[in-house]
Amino acid sequence: MSTSQAHYEPIVGRYLNLELLGRAHRLYVEEAGQGIPLLCLHTAGADTRQWRGLMNDPEVTRDYRVIAFDMPWHGKSSPPPGWQTEEYRLTMSDYSSMTLTVADALELDKPVVMGCSIGGRIALVFAIEQPERFGAIIGLQSGATVDPYYELTWLHHPTVHGGESSAAYVSGLMAPSSPDLERWETLWHYMQSGPGIFKGDLYFYRGADGDIRARLAEIDTSCCPLYLLTGEYDYSVSPQDTQSAAECIAGVKFWVMPKLGHFPMSENPALFLSYLKPVLAEIRENR
Template sequence: MSCPATESAGVPAWFEEALAATPERRVAEVDGTPIAYRVWGEAGRPGLVLVHGGAAHSGWWDHIAPQLHSHRVVALDLSGHGDSGRRPAYDMATWAREVVAVAAAEDLDRPVVLGHSMGGWVALIVGVGHPGAVSAVAVVDSPLVARPPEEDRLRERRRPSWSYATAEEAVARFRTVPHQDVLLPYVREHVARNSLRRVEDGWSWKFDPQLWGRPPALPELLPRLTCPAALFRCEKGLVGRRMAAEMAGLVAGGLPVVELPDAGHHPVFDQPLALVTGIRTLLAFWPHGGPARH
């Protein structure tokens, strides 16, 4: 459930136009759990699936997806996130199956899958575990670490029930994990309000506090990629140049690195247009349904 939004001054026209492109909202059942997702663009176009990071949801892409005009774009809420159902336990392989199932529900023929942070790990598992289901994968600031950056901080903040008396109080407390200095206020407002659900004593965040699954072993996963892949490296994010080079060295044939200048770990909040430009460029060089890389 979304809470009522308030008007904000200084919102650029491109952002208002993007939000005016209201997505279709649908649900697919995967392994007995309802998975909510959003769809933009005409049917029959090449497919692109966007995967959010830990504790996020598909609404993080609301101002990004409508600008990717060349594709039919799907953004899902992984189980335990957003408007999707919850599970007794979570793992990356299940989230990868959800991505593949939602793409199939929309008749997307070998879509590109792009994920941010933890969602990038999910995208890589899709590429390795379901190579026939995708044409390429891309990751946005997904680090070569043992756990997603969101997990440590959120473990510290877990409570049996985390709620706020008003939506305004909750929005005021919205923070990214890890913290970054620049959050465009109109993006922050939209994402924060759509991250809330109504509960008995007020408002709470939509994600399941127990959502974390076992992380993948990227040094073992990356060498198994056979489809085209790319890394978006945020200049102020978690993947430094040395780590990016290490990741590229693990992929047969290398891993193209797209640099996002002055971007933090969450480029949808501080450099959304640079991210859109990078994705558009990447999609132009990745013909739909191209041959697998061997």
């Protein structure tokens, strides 16, 4: 790329100072576009960069104000004061509370919320507990529980590089056909994750606290539309896992996304957008 081709992306990032869970926080928030607020939640151990493809797509940002924030301890958001004496462990109630507080602080009016993986789980929790707060809910790689098929110890251990091991553990969750550039970008985010943060995010996700199977039938999609999309190559939340959840929810719309995996928006943004845009169009038409 020559100097004359240098250009800024339309994404704008700022730091938001606010109180979360009774403590002061400095949170990194970025957004692009205008229109219907679309609040995007990144996966465990990652950050807002996963949504770069969405925020750089003019067709999306023409109608949607796409907003994402790095959760505390993630990306460019700081951990809270005193973090050095704590072990980071994300609970479901804290995750839900933080997200709603950020939405309120940004004065988002009935936002569409879209989350992936742990964000896809909390999207289901919002559908159960707070449907009136949202214009629509989109769960990517959403499951009501997850099979603990690997040991978490080595994601944060003095003799193993946590960033590299975390990235390697999740590397196979992407579709083999996803472009190398986007796959390795996605893995770089994991390599940069703070020590123990990926593991801490999985605390609720893999534990009894996060198992919401018994509550799925409470979801009322007439109160808030719910869309679930799952990449076929994801084996953490497989299409069968999302299908099992969807079978418990009347009125949910569920699609499997061929040739995508666990990080659809980041591993292959262009292909993901081809699946997402009809959903966004439907939400816009019904709003």
